[in-house]
Amino acid sequence: MSSVIRCYDIWNILFQHQRRNNLHLSKMRFTGAPIAALFSLATNVLSFAPPSSTTNQFLTYTPQTSSTSSLHQSSEEDGMMNNLDTALGSNWMKPSPDEISGITTQIMSQLKNQKDKDTIYMDIGIGGKEFGTGPLSQRMYNVMIGVAQRNFGSNIPNEVNKMYLMYAMDASAKEAVRAAMTNNGYEMDLGDDMAMQDVGAWGSVEAVQFLDPITGKPIEGEDGSKSYSSWMDAIEKGKWMPGDGFSFVVRRVPSVAKAMDLTSILNALDPDGKLREEAKEKGILLPDEEVASLQDLSVDCMQRVNAAPVDALGEENVFRGGESKGYNVISRGSLVRNADGTENGKTLMHVMDALANHGCLIVDLTNEDQKLDDAITMSKMWNTVENFFSKVLNNDSSVKGVPAMGIAKGVGSTTAMVGYASFKDGDNQFLETRIRRTDGALLPEETRAVVGDEGVDGMIDSFRIMSDVGKDIVRIVTAASSIDAEAFVTAGSVVSEKSEGPSIAGLSFSESLSFGNGEGPSEDDLLRGDILASDAAALLAEEIMDDGKPLDGSPDEGAVSMSPHRICRYSNGQSKKPNSEVFGAHTDTSFVTIVPAAAVSGLEVFDEDELKWYRPELKARKHSKQIDPVGDMDDKFPWHSRYLIVMPGELLQICSRNNVPAVVHRVVASSEKDRYSAPVLLRARPGTKMLVEKYMGSLENADKLLLECDGMKMEEIHDALQVKPSGQKQ
Ligand SMILES: O=C(O)CCC(=O)C(=O)O
Ligand SMILES: [Fe+2]
Incomplete structure (x- = not known):
């Protein structure tokens, strides 16, 4: 048959x-x-x-x-x-x-x-x-x-x-x-x-x-x-x-x-x-095949994008997260390393479960109300966003000065866009902003005339908060994946320290060696490998992620940050349906994309574990009701200002040795309420290179995708990922 x-x-x-x-x-x-x-x-x-x-x-x-x-x-x-x-x-x-x-x-x-x-x-x-x-x-x-x-x-x-x-x-x-x-x-x-x-x-x-x-x-x-x-x-x-x-x-x-x-x-x-x-x-990459090249990565992302369902549910019916650890909100403070230079094991598990299995991680900037300043700064950013779009909607004359979306002046790269764009008869509107590296100014500069000095500061300060969180997450994921690959472990590297004392409880060093046939790494070798992996991953985050700051000794990085801070207004006036996809499914060519939780939910990530669209903003809202049931913080900041949603992009898939796939995500808008959003797409710093041995340890432990990228300039990697078979990418 x-x-x-x-x-x-x-x-x-x-x-x-x-x-x-x-x-x-x-x-x-x-x-x-x-x-x-x-x-x-x-x-x-x-x-x-x-x-x-x-x-x-x-x-x-x-x-x-x-x-x-x-x-x-x-x-x-x-x-x-x-x-x-x-x-x-x-x-x-x-x-x-x-x-x-x-x-x-x-x-x-x-x-x-x-x-x-x-x-x-x-x-x-x-x-x-x-x-x-x-x-x-x-x-x-x-x-x-x-x-x-x-x-x-x-x-x-x-x-x-x-x-x-x-x-x-x-x-x-x-x-x-x-x-x-x-x-x-x-x-x-x-x-x-x-x-x-x-x-x-x-x-x-x-x-x-x-x-x-x-x-x-x-x-x-x-x-x-x-x-x-x-x-x-x-x-x-x-x-x-x-x-x-x-x-x-x-x-x-x-x-x-x-x-x-x-x-x-x-x-x-x-x-x-x-x-x-x-x-x-047909050139289809099979699901049990390794993503072994940049071309494979493009194809795979496209296939996963195309496989995600297009239909949208309303807020009441959409999946709002399950029981597994990765759905939980993590505190900003948990993203830092231990004093001994190792990663925090619990954090590592939480972050990997969230990103690899559920497509995003929710971060609480206040550490459950212990630290309010970042949430307050985020609330200022939200004021800027609301202020900007209220002026757009009211046809305020100041908005006319904001240039249309175009390549930022003096950048020399076609990817660094800034400016304003409106789509679908004004249903979706975007202002793409970036930090000018040379003086820290916000582009387009004309934004200041619309939102004022305080409004501009809100954007710049919130960008810093989001990029710092993004760098920590990329460090954690890269370190976890290097640790997994034992890419920094060298057997016998810490012999001298332990040659007299016991190294594994109850065993002398020589006994512990014979335990592992004398060839395997000792506990100390492994510990050292963990620390090296984390150090190298921190260096990767600092050097090849574009946080808008100048990097010492990097003359090619360009005058403008490659990581945009996009402010968006999504409404659903054109569709007959009460809820519809207004920004279709796609993956981002970023390390991570950080979406501050919005007051009106609408960001959806495709949860690869549940095989359904998951709306993390609803999970964040629930968390806020649990930790602040009566709204004690309402006079300091709106509930959603404390949360950032971190999503893995294609560059993180590379750094994670395919452990964390770039998440397929989209935006759904309801006809009832507009959703304002302000994502940061953390991309690569021009002029820097993916140096596998420096950032990810031994080449022997690297997978094919990583080996292809080894030595490539980050912008070359970025460009290679834009050669899409078809399908939508950001
Ligand atoms: O605005 C959002 O919530 C997400 C936008 C997005 O996915 C993107 O800009 O790439
Ligand atoms: Fe995106």
């Missing part, structure tokens, strides 16, 4: 899944703490092997005819599946008819690492030849007879023998079904109910057919029947004997979707590799 799922559908489903199996976090070791305990992810991922190589061309998923699944299937195939003669003898499985869940839901729940362990009832057809039901039943029978002979000698009563025959048939069928399920992402789930283990109780046998031992073709039983409706009939009427191969159909086998890695899912969906070939020809 040909495969019923078209290439496009599979990739679409799979691209909604993060490259989780590229996250080598299971190997991560943060000064000794095994990451596996902290990331349940790796331990949930099971892989499987087919029972025999012939079963490689096995199952075809066959969704219900009535299913609302978006997967394509031809009516011819529907017909086939409803025809028992065809179904008996071939290998297939599908949800039992009263199952409402279509195939998409099932695959989704596999991808979601099986958070919801719902029982799915499956109908299954097993071809006896491929699954070796003959030899299997013979082995089972022999074991039982061996035991029985101890009780009965060689005179086993006929009735007892019949029971054994039935057990042998049933047990070998059950094993075949188990193997088939495992091979296709399911597990038979008989629960704790012992009765379910009884003959026939694990599913309802519908048809049994005997096979010719030589050709494997269907043959009639001794009474001339083509098929039997139970094991007992097959034994009594057809005279089935252990060793005789048989095909069968069984209905309503309880199962649960098993967590699979992407490769396993791909293999199950595409057993003969045809779809993989098709995808390769």
Whole structure:
């Protein structure tokens, strides 16, 4: 039977899944703490092997005819599946008819690492030849007879023998079904109910057919029947004997979707590799393939952008974050390093979970009300934003002086734009500002005439707050990924210090060496590697991220910062829908993009763990209600001024060795309220280079993407990422 799922559908489903199996976090070791305990992810991922190589061309998923699944299937195939003669003898499985869940839901729940362990009832057809039901039943029978002979000698009563025959048939069928399920992402789930283990109780046998031992073709039983409706009939009427191969159909086998890695899912969906070939020809990057070049990174981002749903929900219905640690708000103060130069292990976990799995991290600038100055500064920035757009909306004459969006003067780069732009008949308006590095002024300078000196200060001061947070996050992620890769670990580098004393509790240094075969790094080597990784990552953040400040000895960096601070007004006047996408899904060519939480929610990140759009501003609002239920801070700053939402961009994906994918995000606006926003896109400082050994340690531990970037000027990397196959980028 040909495969019923078209290439496009599979990739679409799979691209909604993060490259989780590229996250080598299971190997991560943060000064000794095994990451596996902290990331349940790796331990949930099971892989499987087919029972025999012939079963490689096995199952075809066959969704219900009535299913609302978006997967394509031809009516011819529907017909086939409803025809028992065809179904008996071939290998297939599908949800039992009263199952409402279509195939998409099932695959989704596999991808979601099986958070919801719902029982799915499956109908299954097993071809006896491929699954070796003959030899299997013979082995089972022999074991039982061996035991029985101890009780009965060689005179086993006929009735007892019949029971054994039935057990042998049933047990070998059950094993075949188990193997088939495992091979296709399911597990038979008989629960704790012992009765379910009884003959026939694990599913309802519908048809049994005997096979010719030589050709494997269907043959009639001794009474001339083509098929039997139970094991007992097959034994009594057809005279089935252990060793005789048989095909069968069984209905309503309880199962649960098993967590699979992407490769396993791909293999199950595409057993003969045809779809993989098709995808390769189309230049599609497969989800289980490494992002190994800048070109791959572009393609991958585009594919993930295209896979994200376009529809928008209202604030009441949209996903507002879940239970995992990464959704929690982190305090600004937790982003700093420990006194000994190591990263804070808890922070590292929190940041990596947030960015790698959920697409953003929410930072509380006040450290839960301990420190108010930054939130107050942010509230001044919000005043500037509101003031600017109120003048725009009122056609204030001062706004006319603000230049239209264009290349900043005297920059020499076509990417450094500043100025004002309006789209969709004024539905979306933007003012792109930047810091002039040489004197710290805000561009376009004409902004001052609109918002005043205080307004300009609000922009400049808030840019500093946001870029400092961004630099800390990039340091943490880069350090975490270098630590994971052990890129700074050299075995034996700290031998002298520890040569007399014990190095691992209870072990002398030489003992601890022999513990690791004398070759592995000691705890001290690892600790030193952690500190070096963090130092190097801090240097990366300081040097190659453009914070608008001049860097000593960098003559090529240009007069204007490459990191824009964009102020935006989004409204939804043009669409007929109450909520719609006003800034479509895209990834940013930035290290991180920082969106200060807005008063009106609307930023959505595609949560690769939940496979849905997540609106972090709602999570931030909830947090503020928890820590300040009565609005004690309202006279100092509006609630949202304390929060920054940090999103990973494409440059961070490179620095993180693909551990943190650039997040797909968009803006949704409702027809009720305009949303003002003020994101900073932290980009690279011109003239600086991605020097892997300097910033990320040993080249030996670098992945292909990083190796391609090694030695490249940051603006070259930036430009290479703008060569998009298609799709929208910022
Ligand atoms: O304004 C926002 O909330 C996000 C804007 C954005 O994604 C961008 O400017 O790249
Ligand atoms: Fe963006």
